[in-house]
Structure formats: C-alpha cells, structure tokens
Amino acid sequence: MVAPEEDRYFSPEPTQRQVAHRLYERVKDLALVCPHGHVDPRLLATSHYEWGTPVDLLIVPDHYIFRMFYAQGIALESLGIPRKNGEPVEKDHRKIWQTVCDHWYLFRGTPTSLWLREELHSTFGIEEKMNAANAQGIYDAIAEKLQQPEFQPRSLFERFRIEVLATTDTASSALEEHQRIRDSGWTGRVIPTMRPDAVVNIQSDYAEQIQQLSSISGINVIDYHSYIRALEQRRIFFKEMGATATDHAALTAYTEHLSEHEADTIFQRALKGNADQADARRFTGHMLIEMARMSVEDGLVMQLHVGSFRDHNPQLLADFGRDMGADIPTASEFTRNLKPLLDRFGRERDLTMILFNLDETTYSRELAPLAGHYPALRLGPPWWFFDSILGMRRYLDAVGETAGIYNLAGFNDDTRAYPSIPARHDLWRRVSADWLAGLVVHTIIDEDDADEMIIDLAYRLAKQSYKLGA
C-alpha cells in the first residue's frame, strides 16, 4: 500500500503529507455548504422518495458517465438513456449495470472514478472496485441500501451534514417543491436559485418562455419595460423563498449596454421569432448588465457561467435531448467582454458577482487580476471538467498568487447526483489541504496561516460569498 487510505490524494512526500493530514483533520467534519448545484428539490419535498434502481440512481442521470461509454462506441440506448421519440432502449438494469462494470476501466484516473468509489464506499459501504465479476453483487448491495430509511434523501441530508443546499430553478418556476419542503415542517435548509437563461438568452422558443414568465409573474409582458418588471418580481419571489443568488449561463462573457429603445426593439423581434444571432448576443450582453443592476439593488449574488458550447452533437440532441455530455468548452475572454458591466458596477462593494468558466488560460491571465482588483468580483471554483484533483490544483496555483484566496468563492459541488455531494466536497477539502501543505513545506505560508486558510477554503468563503449567514 503506497499511502494509507486516510491520506488519499495527498502528496507522497512525507512532510507535506503530514501537514496535509493535519489540515484536513481540521475540516473533514465541517458542515457542507452547497450554494450551487442541480439537485432536484423533489427528492427533499417528500418524506419518502422512491430511488429506483442503482442504474436510475447512478447512470441514467449522469452525463459524466455515459458520455465516456458513448465515446468508446457503446450506444446510449444500451445504457437505458431514454430517446426523445420514445423508441425502446435497454430496460434490463442489471444488464446495463453489467455493461457499466465491464467497461469501468475506461474511467481509470478520472474524477468520476474517484467520486463513485468514494460514494460507494462512504455512503453505501462498498469497498470493492467495480469490475465484471462483482457487478451483480454490487448492484444487489446498492439496491438493498436504497430501500432502507437511512438512505432516504432527508436522512442523507443530515448524515451528510448539509448546512444549506441551493437548487437551480428557472425564472418561471413556481418553486412548488420548495414550498412543499417549507410546508412539510422538515427543517433542512434547501433554497432556490433563480436562473433566468430561458427568458434572457433568445432561442427558438422565446415567445413561449416569455408567455410563461407573464403567467407566473402576473405581469403582462408585452415589451422590454414590462419584461424587466416581471424579472424584478420573480427575484422578489425567489428571495422570499430563501434564494440568495441568481445564476446566468452564456456562451461568452460579452456585455454591452443598450438603450431602453434598442433593448425593446430586439425584445420585440425576439417575441416575433425574428431575432438573429447578433440580436441574441447583444441582448444577453445587455441583460447581464441589467441583472447586475438588479443585484446591486436587491442584494442577490450573481453567478455567471460562460464558455460551454452546448449540444455540439446535433444528432444526439435530436435523439436524446440536452445535457447528454456533448457540451464542449470554448476559449473565453473577460478583460474586454466584461468591461461594460464592470464600468458600471465593478466598484460596487455590495455586489458579489461570481465567475465560472471552462478555459483555464483565463485563470492567471484575466480572472485573478480582475478579481484581485474589482470589489464586485469573486472567482468560482473550477467548473465541470475541472472539478477534479488536477483541475483544482491548477486553479489554486493559477489564481492564488495574484488574487489570494480571499477573492475566491470557496467550493460548490454543482452536481445533480445528490448522493455524490459528500465525495465532491471531500475531494476539494483534501486537495485544498494538500495545496496549503505544499505552501507550508515551501515556507510560503506558516502553519498558523494554513490553519485559517483551510477553514476558509472548505467552508467560510462559500458561506460568505453567497451571503448564507454568519
């Protein structure tokens, strides 16, 4: 055994490992702050949730997993991924699980393999490595656990020590599940996050999206002015339901301020289905500024995720829909793109805008210098493909020297896989501990500093950045 299990992911260098071990001990049992993610609130809206099979739990919803099989020529149908046209796909979940285990070697060295190993181990008590021989045994073990009351989502919420869990919800959501959680008397803190992409990013179904916004807000959205009022109304509603943040996805960080007249002209074209790509780009760019303005006024933290070219594989989109592992990153630019927004609101001390992206080259070149200057900016943790051991190390190395750690927003798990939450936080805590230990053994910081910084990275920065209470 090259390292004790308890010291996994730490440097093999004995001094560094020892310091990392000590730092990790300080935070391993701290509560989990989960300010950004995609857990379905239905899990927690009921006192009894039906998990389905291990495949329903672990494979079908996880595009990190099935995209790798797809890349190796294994059809999504054979993994039980539903087709949009309702054509039959594999229904035998034991057979699917066998296929997964037969090819699990594909994930060697990937964060997916670590998350699932941790999840099976710490949540389900399974110590074995998945392989062709033990596939059915592991299936049985998981299936058996899923029936037990301790594996109900609310029980896990406590066992995981989740302090707060934010979901992500469309602007037109009535937040019914959140209301059910409140009404149920259960005391877990589950809060919504308003993600208005569907009404901000002009796409083919825009008129329908605006219609929904009209309905839910009770404001007759007929022009840019009423549109803005409706959005403001939704923000108030989300705040009342506990939200502390909004979230925005865009292909780029492009921002541009439009006059109200220009904005309305594009908006009207969009309602009629006549807006082109340039319109869409400008409108999103304008609305990011407008959303920052609203955040200055109502205090909601503004998250911005940029750089994903969604649905890159058109046939897959047609056959299976969105979020099928076919979203591919693109190069990003912030220095020029974000300037119009920052010119207006970058100096606001009460605005918190958290930036995420998929182009690591921006970390040291643009993001750390921007966050190390503008009061309004914080950097989100490494996102998506970079939510990994090396992704985290490269991020901390790239931003730490210029921005320090106090312009970062801590960690968020960003997952729709509820039972993987502790594994994801644990990975961040371990990597952070090892990274700080590296600074200690290189005499860059002392152990007193490290003692504070590990708590900041593991817990405080997320809580504070997302205004989740003292």
Add this chain to the structure above:
Amino acid sequence: MVAPEEDRYFSPEPTQRQVAHRLYERVKDLALVCPHGHVDPRLLATSHYEWGTPVDLLIVPDHYIFRMFYAQGIALESLGIPRKNGEPVEKDHRKIWQTVCDHWYLFRGTPTSLWLREELHSTFGIEEKMNAANAQGIYDAIAEKLQQPEFQPRSLFERFRIEVLATTDTASSALEEHQRIRDSGWTGRVIPTMRPDAVVNIQSDYAEQIQQLSSISGINVIDYHSYIRALEQRRIFFKEMGATATDHAALTAYTEHLSEHEADTIFQRALKGNADQADARRFTGHMLIEMARMSVEDGLVMQLHVGSFRDHNPQLLADFGRDMGADIPTASEFTRNLKPLLDRFGRERDLTMILFNLDETTYSRELAPLAGHYPALRLGPPWWFFDSILGMRRYLDAVGETAGIYNLAGFNDDTRAYPSIPARHDLWRRVSADWLAGLVVHTIIDEDDADEMIIDLAYRLAKQSYKLGA
C-alpha cells in the same frame, strides 16, 4: 549520483520512483510500434545503406539541432546545411562536429540533449557527455560503428525491436522503396502512410501537383469529380501497399462542407493559379470532411496535424528551403472548426481520426472533451516541441482526467532520425511509468490498474488506434 541511471526521469520521491521503476520494467522491452514518422524508406530498401559521416547522420537532417545553433548566431552554412543555390557550405565534417560539441551546452535541459545522450549511449555505446575536448574521439567512435554490419538499418530494425514502422509519403508517390522492401524478401514490417497535403492544400505549384496525381493514378484529373476519383484510387493503392492511415497537415482545424459545384469552382481556379487564400482555406476545410468520408468507407485511420505556421523566416526559406527549424506554432481552435466534420462523421464508430496540435491550451479545454465524447476521435501524443518530458507530463495531466487514457492514440516518435527511435519511445515509456506512479502514490489508481495502463500507453493504444493488428 542523485538517481541511479536506470531510474532516470523518474520522480525523486522514493515511493513514486519505486513504483515507476516497477511499471517501466513491464514495458521497457516491449516491441516498438511506430505508426507515424518520417524515416526515409530508402534506408530499409537495401541490404547495404551508406550512412555517411556522423554529421550526415546526426546534424544535417535534424532541424531540432541546427535551429538552436542558428538562434545563437551560428550560420547554417558553417554546419554544412546545403544552400538551395548550391553556394559552398562547410564540407569539413570534423570541423562541423567540433562546432557542435563546442556549443553543445546550448541544449542543456532540452529533449534533444536527452535523445542524443540516449542514442549515443544505447546505440553507439558512448558514455561520455559531448564537449569540446572529446569531440573528435566521439566522432571517431560513431564513424567506426557506422561501418559495422550491426549498424545497418535492417540490423538496427531488429535490435530496436521495431514491430511496425510507418513512413509518410505523398499521395503521388509510387512507393517504389516500399515495393523494393517487399520484393527484397526482408520481413521487417514497413508501411506507407498517404499524406495528400500537396494535392489538398492549394499552393503555388498546385497545377503541377495535380498533374503528378493524374500521372500516377492513371486518371485524367480535369475537375473535382476526377480529382476525388484519383484520390480514392491512391488510397486503394496505399492500402494494398500496407498503409493503415492517412495524414493531413493544415494551418487550422477549419472544416466546411462545400457543394460539389463550389468545390469544383475553387478547384478549377486553383488549377489556373487563380485561387486566393480564402479559396485555399475553404478547399482544405472541405477536403478534410471528404477525407473523413473516404476513411469511413475504406477504414484508413485519419491523422490531422494542425497549428504550424510553416517557413516563418522567408530569407531562410529562400536560402535553404523547407523544414529548417523555422516553423512556429499558432493558437488552435477545434470546438467550432471541427464541428462541420463531426456533424457528419463524429458519431461513426468505425472512423478513427487522430488529432495533433501545437497549442497546449486546447488539451484540456477542447481536445479532451471532444475525444471524451465523439466515438470517431482519438488524441495523438504531444507533438514536436511537446515531445519532451514536461510536454508529455502536461499532456497526460491535461487530458487524462476528462478523456481518460482510452481515447488516446498512444505514442508515436514522428522522427526522421532513424537511430533515435528507441530513445524516443524509451522517454515516453519512462514518463508514462512515472506519471502512472504519481497516480498510484496519490491513491488515484491502484497498482493493478497501473499495470494495465502502462502497457496500454506503451504499446496497445498505438497498435489498436492505428489498426495495426491484434
């Protein structure tokens, strides 16, 4: 001695070094699979090849070496590099060798210094470090060896344990040397690779290139239609001669599908010398898609090398010609550029398209996500300037987490320096062993996984990706 010679390039951390040592032992004697390179097939077409002097062997053909001297103000003429106009250059090879050894310190820390050290040591039995004092002695030692039968290319082929060696050949090549190898009865597996750049990338000599294609194919190429037929004919011929792959070089990965009419219009302009840069870009972009189509049909693996700005120094091109160490990388983009090709053929499970480039930022941002999704894609090993210890480590670190290793194409030496082949594979095997050992000591993979992965990286992935047999 800080590390035993046998553990060179491994981590100094004792546990990691020990694991790396063990992993390396598993593959150090495996046969060499060389699916992409630039060895001149003439070397192997004859039972007796005349090597010339050590300078002919090691300096004159190696732009990695003479570009460094040039950068330091040492004229290429003084290194015996022939001028295009036939003007005299240094002919005294002992004097050239002395110049090389006098300035060999310039290569401290470079892969060139490691390759040559290994080559001199393991192939020529020379243990000394090259310097001003021992220059002539080393010259003598090499020259003496080159006369021995054991140093004949075919003998080295066996001593190097080369399982298969692919050359790179123009589409209009008659593959005469390959035919001579076949006819000779020698059993070494040397196969051609079709590289149709000269007839695909429109340049000033395009009409002449097409004329050659006409002649060799026996198809009268007068329009786009006959052009495509001629290319298909050449692919059949290359396959008959053992080829399993084609290779394509382009400044960018831009692809665009043209109608047959558009393609023909540009082709006709090109024949008349009237095509402009935009024509050339679109035609190459279209032909990459067309070549992928042919690969789907005939099964040839398609390699794509992008990002080199060739012949950056126009005076050097005029004086000495191409491949003089003046090719400079440029930024690359794949997510958008490759989409038209992938829209058509990315989902094909039987297509294998292997991507190479010189912009490391694309590894984690675009290439790993693309290869981790599309069945048709594999990532080639780090190319050219990145065929180095750190280049390999950065590559494996950047792509391993997202693509895993099973969407990679293993290693290829890409060299025209035949005697350096074992040194290059050995470097890859050592770096791979050390990289996997790093994963083991960080408890990311276990030793059983590493035992398989080292064989995959050193041998199996290359063989399988290039369809070189079971």
Add this chain to the structure above:
Amino acid sequence: MVAPEEDRYFSPEPTQRQVAHRLYERVKDLALVCPHGHVDPRLLATSHYEWGTPVDLLIVPDHYIFRMFYAQGIALESLGIPRKNGEPVEKDHRKIWQTVCDHWYLFRGTPTSLWLREELHSTFGIEEKMNAANAQGIYDAIAEKLQQPEFQPRSLFERFRIEVLATTDTASSALEEHQRIRDSGWTGRVIPTMRPDAVVNIQSDYAEQIQQLSSISGINVIDYHSYIRALEQRRIFFKEMGATATDHAALTAYTEHLSEHEADTIFQRALKGNADQADARRFTGHMLIEMARMSVEDGLVMQLHVGSFRDHNPQLLADFGRDMGADIPTASEFTRNLKPLLDRFGRERDLTMILFNLDETTYSRELAPLAGHYPALRLGPPWWFFDSILGMRRYLDAVGETAGIYNLAGFNDDTRAYPSIPARHDLWRRVSADWLAGLVVHTIIDEDDADEMIIDLAYRLAKQSYKLGA
C-alpha cells in the same frame, strides 16, 4: 518547522532540496544586475534622501499592495492614496499602517507577502509577521531605521551589491537626475533606459508630447522625417548617458511596415488630434519595426512589453490616475504579429530584442519556438503578475525545453520599490536553484551543468543580454 529558513522555497524532497541548497549557495552573494526597473533616479541623485514614513515607503507607491485592499472594499482614500482633484485622503500614516496590518492576511500565499517579509527581515531586521497587534511596533522599527545613514539609498546600493541599475525614462527626459548622479562623483552605476511610448503610441496628448520631443531634441519636429531624426538624436543622448537599452510598451505585438508616406500621413493626423484607433495601432506597429532598425544601427537592446490593458477601471483613472492596480492582461499573439518585424530584422545577430508578456500560453506555443529560432530574440523573465514563485517555475518549465536557457534574458526586478530589489532577486535565484535541482534529480542535467546554469540564470544572462559589459 517544516524547512529550515535558509532553504525556503525549495522542494521538500530531501535530495532536491540539498542540490538546490548547494546551487543557491553559488549565487546568493553575486552582485545584482538590474537592467530593467522603475526606481526613481532622484533617490540616488542626492547624498541625503528623505524617505518619509513607512507608509510613504511601502504602501502609497505600491499598486500590488493597495489594489488587493481595494478589491476587498477598502477605499484607496483610507490608505492615503492621493486623489487627482486634491480632495482629502487619510493623512494619519499610523492609522493607515494599522489598516494594512489588520488586513495583511489577504496576502497569504502571494509574492507580495514574500517580498515584504524578506524586505522587512533582511533590510530592516524585522522578524515578526505583520498583524493587528504588532502593527505600531513594526511601524516604529521601520521609521527608526529610515532615519539612519545606512538606510540612505546610496548606502543600500552598496549593501545590496547592485552592480548596475537601469531606470526607465521618457524619450523627452533631460535625464537631469542621471546627470546629477554623474556630477556627484558617486560611483554607483545607474543608467537610463529610453522608453518612447508617449511619442510612439498615439494618445490624446500626442501633439503636446511631440512638442516636448521637439524642445528637448532641438529638432523642429514637423513631419515623420524630422520625428525620426529627433528620436535618433534622443537615442544618441541616452547612449551617451549610459543607456544600453530602450523599452516599448504596446497593447499587442502587432507590427506592420508603412511607407514613409503612409507613416507621415498618420503622423500628421495624430498631430492634429485626428488619428483614430486603427491609425494608432498601425503607427505603433510601424514604429516598433523602425525602432528595431535603429537598434540594429546603434546597438541599443530593444525591450518589448505587451499585453496589458491599461486603466481598465475608468472611474479609478478619473479619481486617482494611472498605475493604480487596474491594468488587466489580455491574450497575446506573436507568431503573426511580430512577423513583419522579424522578416526584416529577426536574422540580425547584433540585434537583441527582449520580449515580455502577460499571457503565459504564449511561452511554450510561440515565444520559446521564436526565441529558439531567431538570432535577434531573447525572452524576458516572467513579468508583473508572473514575477512569483509559480510564475517563474511555469515560465522555466514552459520555455526551457524548446528555447534552452541561453535564449533567455535572465532576471530583472522591474520594480519601483527600491528596498525590495534584493528580495526579488533572491526569489528568482532560489526558484532557479530549485528548478535546476529538479532537473538534476530527474537526471536531465548533471551537477556540472547545473553549476554553470545557476550562474547564467542568476547573473550572466542578464548582463550579457543587456550588453552590460563582460
């Protein structure tokens, strides 16, 4: 204690640390060559310089420091940074110092914290870490030292073992302070560097800048021709005053050769305030080529710093002026941008052009291949945000394999903070020693090579690249 103080910043791996220690010992007491920086020559023009308070010395002039406070919502006014309109700012320097120490934790892990720690320790003899409790005591200790004759700039010059210190001066400077240094009989070597940005980069005050150039040169600058003559005159003057280099800042590395007529047309428009952004870009691009031409003729080394988007925060510019920590990097490109210049002068062996930039992705992709080919090019050390432990390591890792170290320009401290000079050189020397030790323990170089390379990196390369004498 995880590492002895004397081995700070070295690898924790014992063998590497030991080698690093030995290499560092070879250079730690070598004289400091400071070929590029922003020290005010007034400090050294007088035998008695009045430092002011510790805040005057360490906080007010250092945008690395106050931008971090600003990013965390601490107003610049409260740090005593003067407003352009003369409105009052905090004047109580003890209070400012307390604010700084109260929030010093913000710098944990940053190079600023290391520089200041080293500076306080080695120059001022202060061992304590700055914090809220000891703020006033440290203030007293510094203030007391600043009164002592040993802390006068000329005394520090000797104590720091500065061999040569280059300042940076506008083309229209009369270099009066340099003349005073010469006239004083003091023998420290302080030399100017001509930075003609204000007369090369067309901005709103261009006519005024040209007027100053006319006055100082005694050449009536009325057109492009007289403008060039005036610049040539200034270069002669700077050379006479000891300069060995010029320095040029540009947003990009764009170069383009204009005909004299085109250049004059733009120049005339600029004088009248009618030049647009495209004019400015082309004119700068042309003048970089023209400056290279002059460097070929007069032998002055040409430095080029590109990639900083200056004054990104317009309100801050309006309120406080330039150099307020609001300069943000942008992506850079060299392969295409620099080609017109290199086509003309890249092959010149007597030209030395030193490139700096803020986009690390160019290191391995463009800069190392360019410097590893063109005789005229050398790479400057990591600049600004990258003048840090990891910035240096990434730089050496990225360029060392392709360019070797002999196409690098060694180190320069680039600082306006005179007392921090030794700390900055020491950091480079330590990181270089540790980096070379890494090559040694990986058996990439041997210790004999490392023994030479550490002196090259620490001393020789800077001296030689900037033509500062044998």
